[in-house]
Amino acid sequence: MDTALADRLAAVDERIRDAARVAHRDVADITRIVVTKFHPAALVAELHALGVRDVGENRQQELTAKRAELAGIPDLTWHFIGQAQTNKARAVRAAADAVHSVDRARIADALDAADGAAPLDVLLQVNLTDDTGRGGVTPEGVEELAAHVAGRPSLRLRGVMAVAPLDEEPARAFERLRACADAVRAVVPDARWISAGMTGDFPEAIAMGATHLRIGSAITGPRPARD
Numbered sequence: 253m254d255t256a257l258a259d260r261l262a263a264v265d266e267r268i269r270d271a272a273r274v275a276h277r278d279v280a281d282i283t284r285i286v287v288t289k290f291h292p293a294a295l296v297a298e299l300h301a302l303g304v305r306d307v308g309e310n311r312q313q314e315l316t317a318k319r320a321e322l323a324g325i326p327d328l329t330w331h332f333i334g335q336a337q338t339n340k341a342r343a344v345r346a347a348a349d350a351v352h353s354v355d356r357a358r359i360a361d362a363l364d365a366a367d368g369a370a371p372l373d374v375l376l377q378v379n380l381t382d383d384t385g386r387g388g389v390t391p392e393g394v395e396e397l398a399a400h401v402a403g404r405p406s407l408r409l410r411g412v413m414a415v416a417p418l419d420e421e422p423a424r425a426f427e428r429l430r431a432c433a434d435a436v437r438a439v440v441p442d443a444r445w446i447s448a449g450m451t452g453d454f455p456e457a458i459a460m461g462a463t464h465l466r467i468g469s470a471i472t473g474p475r476p477a478r479d
């Protein structure tokens with residue numbers, strides 16, 4: 253067992269508890285997703301042995317391969333957090349328990365058409381930058397997309413997801429995400445998930461009300477180079 257991994261996980265979890273306490277939030281309302289992208293399936297297995305149940309991947313092929321490799325571990329929840337392509341929707345749907353990156357009607361339609369055995373949990377990815385080339389629906393477009401997704405019978409709209417821009421205080425950006433979360437809840441009242449907070453900004457995300465943290469390198473250590 254990698255004691256450094258166990259130590260990093262414990263240290264992050266302690267910081268999560270501290271931030272929740274400061275924000276007067278119940279830590280039980282916060283899901284810590286460990287982002288395992290670029291790391292081998294063996295690392296996911298080690299994390300599982302340490303009690304991790306939620307993992308995040310950002311590439312469909314890698315997600316599909318790791319999930320197959322770890323099929324013997326049934327109680328893992330796989331979160332897809334990467335750019336979703338319509339031609340990969342069937343494979344994403346087959347491998348993911350939740351998709352955090354629905355940012356346009358077409359991808360929602362493709363995921364819906366790929367219908368699975370169970371409803372698929374989806375979140376709307378919001379672009380908090382002013383670069384329209386980035387992934388994510390604009391804050392102005394959130395309500396319309398929420399209504400569209402709510403109309404897809406096999407999708408369950410759960411909430412919103414975003415990455416804080418690099419050139420802004422995360423707390424300020426997360427305020428805008430919170431407003432988007434409220435807009436989604438005006439359409440689907442029980443869509444309460446807010447997926448926000450990474451290695452560099454998860455305490456700020458907890459203060460804003462994040463329910464799902466996506467933490468990679470603070471727990472896994474540096475990522476191996478991408479192929």
Ligand SMILES: *Cc1c(COP(=O)(O)O)cnc(C)c1O
Pocket residue numbers: 287289310333334415450451452466467468469470
């Ligand atoms: C890689 C990634 C993360 C985790 O990043 P860290 O900074 O390593 O915690 C979170 N969210 C998304 C969308 C990512 O691609």
